Amino acid sequence: MLTNLEMCIRLMLAASLGSLIGFERERLLWAAGLRTHMLVCVGSCLLMIVSAFGFQDALAMPHTELDPSRVAAQVVSGIGFLGAGSILLRGEVIKGLTTAASLWTVAAIGLAVGGGLYVVGTAATVIILIILVAIKPMERIYRNRVQVHVLKLLAPSRAVTLSTVNEVLGNRASKVKQFIVEKGEADDTDSITLELKRTSEAQAREILLQLLKIEGVQEDTAGQ
Template sequence: MLTDWEMCIRLLLAALLGSLIGLERERLLWAAGLRTHMLVCVGSCLLMIVSSFGFQDALAMAHTELDPSRVAAQVVSGIGFLGAGSILLRGEVIRGLTTAASLWTVAAIGLSVGGGLYVVSTAATFIILVILIAIKPMERVYRNRVQVHVIKLIAPSQTLSLKKVNEVMGNRAGKVRQFIVEKGNRDDTDSITIELKRTSGAQAKQILEQLLTIDGVQEDASSQ
């Protein structure tokens, strides 16, 4: 049986490891940021401790067995509602999958800390940070190599549609790989993301210039 101090140390370590991953998400201004990741990690750690050591008195009873994995399994499945929230928060646009995955892995880190697997928990935190921070530039390089370009625009609400974009682009309309419309910073504006496939940098620039000729359409300054 662990002492109270040892349990508190596990909770503090879970908070620390969760905060490291949460800071990376907070830096990108995602809804699930520092506090959310810390809470998930500490909460799952606490549940693991309770599952492992919270029923010691019951074990003294005849024909009683303890299965700590049952609570752990419930945490893994239950964390899905937070992950879904980080995705659905952006309406019909499928974004936030990486944040949802980070919440899921933070829950796993909390469980491993609660189970006393300190080295594995720390190693997993380091690996996750490498994936979130170091792999992203590599992802961008790969996209550039396969000639995928992203154009971000701001336009008055309901001004720019996929049909309108295709009309402006003419014979280049087939290059639109993804067209995403989100609510802008103001109620009367839309934030539009257009992903182009098989397009060189020069072609992407020409397409951007064509789109900017539409009344009210501006390039999103935050993407520059």
């Protein structure tokens, strides 16, 4: 049986590891940020402790067995509702899958720490941070290599839709891989992101100039 101090140490370590991943999501202003990741990690750690050590008195009863893995399995499946809540449909593009995955892995870290696997939990935290932070520049390099360009625009609210883009670009509309519309910082404005596939720098510039002909549309240089 663990001492109360050991249990508290596990909870604090789970909170610390969860905060490291949560801070990275908080930096990108995602809804599931620092506090959410800390709560998920501490909660799953607590459930693991309760599952493994909270029924010691019951084990003294005849014909009683304990299976801590049953609670762990329920945590893994139950965390799905938080992950689903962090996935958003913006325009015609789904965003938030990475944050949902980070919540799921943070729950796993909490289970590991709750089970006393400190080294594994810490190693998993480092690996996850590398995936979230260090791999992102590699994605940009890959996109540049396969000629993917991202355009950032500002427009009056609801002035630019996917049908508008298709009408303005004509045949070039097939170059649009992603079209995302978000609420702009100013009232009654939209922040628009277009990801173009298989386009050279010159072609991307020509498409940008076509889009800037739409009334009220301007390039979002701050969002680049």
